[in-house]
Amino acid sequence: QLQLVESGGGLVQPGGSLTLSCAASGFSLDNYNIGWFRQAPGKEREGVSCIGRKWNIRDYADSVKGRFTISRGNAKNMVYLQMISLKPEDTAVYYCAGERKSGPVCSISTATQGRYDNWGQGTQVTVSS
Numbered sequence: 001q002l003q004l005v006e007s008g009g010g011l012v013q014p015g016g017s018l019t020l021s022c023a024a025s026g027f028s029l030d031n032y033n034i035g036w037f038r039q040a041p042g043k044e045r046e047g048v049s050c051i052g053r054k055w056n057i058r059d060y061a062d063s064v065k066g067r068f069t070i071s072r073g074n075a076k077n078m079v080y081l082q083m084i085s086l087k088p089e090d091t092a093v094y095y096c097a098g099e100r101k102s103g104p105v106c107s108i109s110t111a112t113q114g115r116y117d118n119w120g121q122g123t124q125v126t127v128s129s
Helices: 110-115
Strands: 004-007 010-012 018-024 033-039 046-051 058-060 068-072 078-083 092-099 123-127
Touching: 004 092, 018 033, 018 092, 018 123, 033 068, 046 068, 046 078, 046 110, 058 068, 078 092
Parallel strands: 010 123
Antiparallel strands: 004 018, 018 078, 033 046, 033 092, 046 058, 068 078, 092 123
């Protein structure tokens, strides 16, 4: 069973940067579509970004385009989410998730979140002055 662990969250001022890490134990993430999702208090979980297996095709939510970058690490068990120009509305618990049942093009839409069957425990990101 794929197990994912997120890290790198914290408190940052508006305009600041953070890089989140998603690590797998004993598995290569190259064979998985990996998504980053977030959930703010009182709100539904939303997709932030994903990277597809095989071709590394990326997708981003409109709200983070140009500010967030998803990438795979040189170590095959790592995926990163680099976040710059952070805003208070980016405050949420961030989760990484993996799946390999669908094709090599990933998705972060609400309708397809059910594809992801391996989830981490989340890491808190707070953007506040």
